[in-house]
Amino acid sequence: MDASYLDLLMAQQEEVAEAEGGGGGIWVVADLVDGGVAPVTLEAIGAARNLADSLGAYVYGVLLGDGVADLALALYQAGADGVRVADHPALASFAAETYLAVLADLFAAEQPEAVLFGATDMGQQLAARLAQRMGGGLIEHTVALSLDEATRALQASFPVYGGEYFEIAACPQARPQFLTVEPGAFAAPFIDPYRQGSPTMLDVTPLEPAVRRVGEADGFAPPPVPLNRARLIVAAGRQAGDFALVERLAAALGGQVAGDRGARDAGWIESGQVVDLRSATVAPDVYLAVGIRGDTFHNAAIEQARFILAIHPDPQAPIFEVADLGLEADPQQVLPLLLQALE
Amino acid sequence: MRVIVVLGHVLDPRGIAVNRRAGRVFINRREYILQPADRCALEAALRIKDEMPAEVVVLPRSPLPDDDVLRQALATGADRAVYLAGDGLAAADDAAMARLLAAAVERLGGADLILTGATTLDTGQGQLGLRLAEALGWPHVADAWALKTSDDRLEVVRQEGAGYAVLEAALPVMVTVAPGALEPRYPDGARLINIYRGQGEVAAALETWDAADLVDADALQPLLERRGQEFPPERERGVRASGGLEEMARSAADALRRQVRV
Structure with missing residues (x-):
């Protein structure tokens, strides 16, 4: 029996009948x-x-x-x-x-x-x-x-x-x-x-819309979201290696850039972006810790995050204990691959 | 110009702990805050009042055990607040509240603009504002990020895909305001004290209406029924990705996609 005959037979059987x-x-x-x-x-x-x-x-x-x-x-x-x-x-x-x-x-x-x-x-x-x-x-x-x-x-x-x-x-x-x-x-x-x-x-009778679209809102920028209300945070630590990669990842995911005290000391972020129990606690849907070792103060500050992804070269780093998914890898090597995989 | 703001309260998430293993929500601190999106709606109304002569009236979005959030709104700058009370009110859902609020708006003598939050912080439901627009037979604009009014028109900025668009509507119109759209102001300390002491004109601005005077008891019957709670499986922390670099990157990307739904 050739396939086209089978197709025909199946098509006939599967013609959907609606209830009267x-x-x-x-x-x-x-x-x-x-x-x-x-x-x-x-x-x-x-x-x-x-x-x-x-x-x-x-x-x-x-x-x-x-x-x-x-x-x-x-x-x-x-x-x-x-x-x-x-x-x-x-x-x-x-x-x-x-x-x-x-x-x-x-x-x-x-x-x-x-x-x-x-x-x-x-x-x-x-x-x-x-x-x-x-x-x-x-x-x-x-x-x-x-x-x-x-x-x-x-x-x-x-x-x-x-x-x-x-x-x-x-x-x-x-x-x-x-x-x-x-x-x-x-x-x-x-x-x-x-x-x-x-x-x-179906019959359609168009109605006059009460709300009219004027055009694009040129120059409108929504107010900045404070770190403690951000939905997605990409945070860098001392082992992040290349901070530009961290910023690219944040842009690709539509998240905010932050970091631990190490990142601030490295001059990558401002002190207002530091995630630490002594600075700001956060509660995002997703928290990416890139090269953050994760001391007690940092890990306590991300306690409320719903999903934590950690990337750090040291298998003993405490951040892995709180992370939902840990990548034991050098961020500098794995981030380009991650960016590629996300595209 | 009269602007009505519909606002509600929510249990402060910092005061609750969800125990997935026990399947229970523990309330450590029963403290209520204004719904964040409703707070933005109030801010939008007060900014209109800053620009032009306007009366800002506050109504509750859900049955409230007390009038604290209304007092807070008055202290922040609202001119008048109506607390709705009544026997059959406690169980009212959004459908019933929309009918009740529509009747309250009628009794207030109508309005030019009604503002409320686009979503609630706890249940994430955004239907009340739109239901109220339908009950009044008004047009609506959902998820507004910025508002500009003139005497009989309104310009609204709302998100459209990745960008923002400007919409225009004739008044009256119902607008729901996105959470985080505006940086809200704080209540004025002196006004807050006066309201709780029952002194001055702010204290007189708070009225209580009986729901039974506005709608029949039937109209307050809720359509929805709570059937319980469900808890996601307990988080398994400390999972490590396996394999080579590329495999790790792929599993991380998959996990992120599941979480962010990109």
Whole structure:
């Protein structure tokens, strides 16, 4: 049997049939990035697929944009049973009023059980306003989902204090349940190239936007973030070797440059950038200690950091005891490789 | 011009310790601070007041056990604060608060601009401001970094990809302010003392409204239900990367990508 015949057979079998009359289902509103479907949307469809299979419900995707009808295939292949497309020049860029009107009309007719958005700029805004308009509950920045079979409610975990722990919440009564899904939190779904379907087009009535984009904010610079509130810190120590590499790494990661007392004595940083119990304690999401030996005062000052990566040539350096990941290497040799690997 | 600021409080993270092994949050010091993003929103309102004649009114974003944050806002420069109390209020979630606040805004006689924080420090939820905009039927601008007002228009700077863009809207509008957008000012010591002593006009600026006068009890029913907490696995410290230099660099890059989600 040749492959093309098999393809044909599979394609016939996998033609997705939609339920007549609709009703219920888990809906995913797609985010677009660079003319394609955003990874977070595919992840959300994957998560919705798992839940829908337990619930005995269908998964639907919604695409809004200009010239986006072709992207429907990506949603089908990721696991959607049906796709609705709103294709209109007025939807080319995110316009809250028109997007909301299209989605509110659609969901009023379809009565979804749950609606998932990506926790992106657009998804966060649409989810909150739609939830209020339709009387639904909303859980933002969901990182895990489970099912409460008694009430058919989705139980969602979201991070508290930046991920120190997670709160679990559910919306047992009101429907639809709105959720925004944190990018990268769910596994990318299996892409089934044999799945396909024909999307339904939606009517779009453009509304006059109340908020108008004037242009780029030339010359606007956000206020500097003090070290104790920085989210990512790249800190240098005596063994850092080449400070320019440390600065390049900070720029590549979008972090702030700091150091220990040794780095200050070497003249690399100002005294305001010293991380030390006697100067400033920090609590970033990520702390990179480059060539810092890590004395008691320094290590106590980074106690609140959520992830510590240490690079130091001496295997006995105390910094390794507090680090989540340690690299026993000369920073001067390993940093260029790290910069390369990050690109 | 009337500017309403919606603000809330949060347990000071420096006073809590999360024990992952025990699966518990230990509160060593029950001290509340203003939500950092709400504090930026208050600062934005006060900067408008510095520029032009404006009245700054403060409302709470969530049910508050006491009115400390409102007093703090008054001491910082707000003209008027309304504390919302009531029996059914304690359980209210963002959906219920949005309805209640919309009714409170109506009773205040409307406003030209409403400001609140774009996200909360603890739960990271940013829905209240947007829900309030929807309840009032106003347009919104989310995650503002800078504001400039004239009599009937507002210019807002917000992040757009890697850069920043200027948006323009007609008043009234609801704006959520990004945490860290502005360097907030501190409360005035003398005003703070007067408020707590109940002296002077600042003390008279704090009113208490009963939620039952604003909305029905049904409107305060929460939609969300807390179902517990979950703790990430305990941190395994002291792990060393293995292999040659390149392998180490790669595992470090992978770990960083997982953490930063670049």
